[in-house]
Amino acid sequence: MDYATLATPPVCVADFCLIPIGTPTASVSNEVAAVQRLMKASGMSYSMHSAGTTVEGPWDDVMRLIGQAHTLVHQIGVLRIQSDIRIGTRTDKKQHFSEKVSKVESILAADGSADQKVIVSDPEPDGKERIAKVGEETNSLTEQGL
Amino acid sequence: MDYATLATPPVCVADFCLIPIGTPTASVSNEVAAVQRLMKASGMSYSMHSAGTTVEGPWDDVMRLIGQAHTLVHQIGVLRIQSDIRIGTRTDKKQHFSEKVSKVESILAADGSADQKVIVSDPEPDGKERIAKVGEETNSLTEQGL
Amino acid sequence: MDYATLATPPVCVADFCLIPIGTPTASVSNEVAAVQRLMKASGMSYSMHSAGTTVEGPWDDVMRLIGQAHTLVHQIGVLRIQSDIRIGTRTDKKQHFSEKVSKVESILAADGSADQKVIVSDPEPDGKERIAKVGEETNSLTEQGL
Amino acid sequence: MDYATLATPPVCVADFCLIPIGTPTASVSNEVAAVQRLMKASGMSYSMHSAGTTVEGPWDDVMRLIGQAHTLVHQIGVLRIQSDIRIGTRTDKKQHFSEKVSKVESILAADGSADQKVIVSDPEPDGKERIAKVGEETNSLTEQGL
Numbered sequence: 001m002d003y004a005t006l007a008t009p010p011v012c013v014a015d016f017c018l019i020p021i022g023t024p025t026a027s028v029s030n031e032v033a034a035v036q037r038l039m040k041a042s043g044m045s046y047s048m049h050s051a052g053t054t055v056e057g058p059w060d061d062v063m064r065l066i067g068q069a070h071t072l073v074h075q076i077g078v079l080r081i082q083s084d085i086r087i088g089t090r091t092d093k094k095q096h097f098s099e100k101v102s103k104v105e106s107i108l109a110a111d112g113s114a115d116q117k118v119i120v121s122d123p124e125p126d127g128k129e130r131i132a133k134v135g136e137e138t139n140s141l142t143e144q145g146l
Numbered sequence: 147m148d149y150a151t152l153a154t155p156p157v158c159v160a161d162f163c164l165i166p167i168g169t170p171t172a173s174v175s176n177e178v179a180a181v182q183r184l185m186k187a188s189g190m191s192y193s194m195h196s197a198g199t200t201v202e203g204p205w206d207d208v209m210r211l212i213g214q215a216h217t218l219v220h221q222i223g224v225l226r227i228q229s230d231i232r233i234g235t236r237t238d239k240k241q242h243f244s245e246k247v248s249k250v251e252s253i254l255a256a257d258g259s260a261d262q263k264v265i266v267s268d269p270e271p272d273g274k275e276r277i278a279k280v281g282e283e284t285n286s287l288t289e290q291g292l
Numbered sequence: 293m294d295y296a297t298l299a300t301p302p303v304c305v306a307d308f309c310l311i312p313i314g315t316p317t318a319s320v321s322n323e324v325a326a327v328q329r330l331m332k333a334s335g336m337s338y339s340m341h342s343a344g345t346t347v348e349g350p351w352d353d354v355m356r357l358i359g360q361a362h363t364l365v366h367q368i369g370v371l372r373i374q375s376d377i378r379i380g381t382r383t384d385k386k387q388h389f390s391e392k393v394s395k396v397e398s399i400l401a402a403d404g405s406a407d408q409k410v411i412v413s414d415p416e417p418d419g420k421e422r423i424a425k426v427g428e429e430t431n432s433l434t435e436q437g438l
Numbered sequence: 439m440d441y442a443t444l445a446t447p448p449v450c451v452a453d454f455c456l457i458p459i460g461t462p463t464a465s466v467s468n469e470v471a472a473v474q475r476l477m478k479a480s481g482m483s484y485s486m487h488s489a490g491t492t493v494e495g496p497w498d499d500v501m502r503l504i505g506q507a508h509t510l511v512h513q514i515g516v517l518r519i520q521s522d523i524r525i526g527t528r529t530d531k532k533q534h535f536s537e538k539v540s541k542v543e544s545i546l547a548a549d550g551s552a553d554q555k556v557i558v559s560d561p562e563p564d565g566k567e568r569i570a571k572v573g574e575e576t577n578s579l580t581e582q583g584l
Contacts, residue, residue: 003479008505015197017232019311019374022318026238026372029246033253041441048250049195050243051161051232059508063501067446070497070527080318080528082311084232084376086163086197089508090518092172097196100175104194107179149333154359165457165520168464172518187295205362209355213300216351216381226382226464228457230522235362236372307489309524318530321538325545340542341487342535343453343524376524378455378489384464389488392467396486399471
């Protein structure tokens with residue numbers, strides 16, 4: 001088989017968690033912020049969550065962007081970086097990553113599992129609890145209070 | 147050294163992505179929904195996003211819960227399951243996973259990077275764009291429109 | 293459904309990559325060595341490779357061991373640790389992790405893909421190339437020279 | 439900052455685990471074998487282990503190769519594929535991935551932890567135990583018998 005002609009997937013959804021190694025402190029928020037500025041500048045569709053950043057687009061563009069994130073963090077002085085990337089491709093349908101959450105929420109809503117108030121367990125700066133309706137927006141994170 | 151006396155961490159933040167293997171279709175939303183019902187019933191603090199589910203608690207409880215998720219999905223007929231788990235522990239501070247996002251967003255807000263409207267690139271069913279303010283809630287996913 | 297009665301899987305295969313964060317240097321080999329001593333002391337079936345350590349056993353035992361690894365590395369002064377765990381369970385058959393490699397190698401051997409000498413691309417300290425036969429032992433890593 | 443000029447890292451070590459979703463059976467060894475043929479044809483330095491395949495080279499080449507692996511598996515009929523990729527880059531030194539294992543083994547050897555016979559816990563088809571010397575080759579997987 002002629003592998004040289006194999007193209008990379010035209011679209012993929014990648015979720016990556018970039019970890020700086022050998023940094024003076026255990027905090028990595030400055031590095032993560034630098035990466036978020038890069039993501040924003042890329043113009044690609046992405047979203048940040050507490051365990052990583054999800055980005056969607058052509059395989060080559062997505063992987064170049066994550067590679068640039070490594071270079072960027074190296075440029076600000078980090079000698080070693082390890083990332084974990086979950087990447088998915090499918091040929092049966094085109095589905096934006098945000099639709100995955102809404103599809104599951106619709107299944108849960110059908111049996112009432114998502115029909116509830118959500119109380120975030122950590123109080124807001126103003127001390128008031130935040131109350132949100134599960135599934136009130138496509139990308140909402142649902143969190144079950146303790 | 148006496149390893150037998152080593153305890154597991156009192157708290158951890160885990161983000162897992164559970165993948166059923168050998169299913170008749172490429173859709174896994176029913177399995178994910180079943181896992182979400184388990185998460186809700188656990189009473190633990192968790193959140194679902196498009197690339198996985200983040201859960202926080204004592205190491206043993208979190209790992210037992212993810213193990214139960216495997217058993218649950220096996221019970222509904224899936225012969226093989228592979229999960230990717232990103233798990234973090236730290237001894238320098240107690241930080242709820244939702245605080246990670248807000249800390250990064252505060253850094254971005256300081257240089258204006260997060261001071262913007264967010265246009266979700268995929269239109270809602272009603273054809274209207276959804277508009278949200280970045281960082282308007284602790285756990286919001288920020289998404290940059292194309 | 294009564295989730296409380298859900299057991300964790302009786303057996304699983306986990307591959308974990310433990311990353312110390314906020315260490316003075318970019319080298320993590322001392323931490324990895326400490327974890328390997330723990331693995332050895334556990335008496336469980338495991339193997340180390342360049343990208344992680346694979347361990348097999350009951351879900352609870354495997355997860356406790358990885359949790360102990362976090363505690364151990366915290367005890368030697370690392371404030372923050374992030375691990376990536378790939379964990380698989382299956383109900384259709386019992387397969388030791390080393391059998392996965394041999395099964396694939398047998399498929400490759402059938403079409404001659406594995407019938408070759410392997411030249412390691414980096415010279416040994418003594419400057420001589422190391423030559424090994426692919427598949428000469430069940431767990432051998434196969435490496436294709438440049 | 440001009441992100442457009444950011445290059446991707448000149449070298450990286452990636453370890454990926456490719457999972458076909460929606461396949462008729464729970465066995466994925468044929469898909470893994472197809473990917474191994476691609477790896478061999480690439481001429482890049484790589485190694486397969488029970489939990490994935492490690493490959494080293496320029497970021498763009500490595501990511502293109504993994505993307506081609508997705509396309510290849512889609513071509514043989516798999517509608518959906520999810521991969522987990524652990525990828526590391528460092529600017530402080532050039533280290534081939536096989537050196538990571540030998541460095542840890544040398545630390546273990548110094549305190550005798552690696553000076554032992556290895557008994558593989560699962561008997562060979564002929565019922566005889568397989569005995570190997572830990573660290574007898576740079577890339578050997580070390581496995582501790584039960």
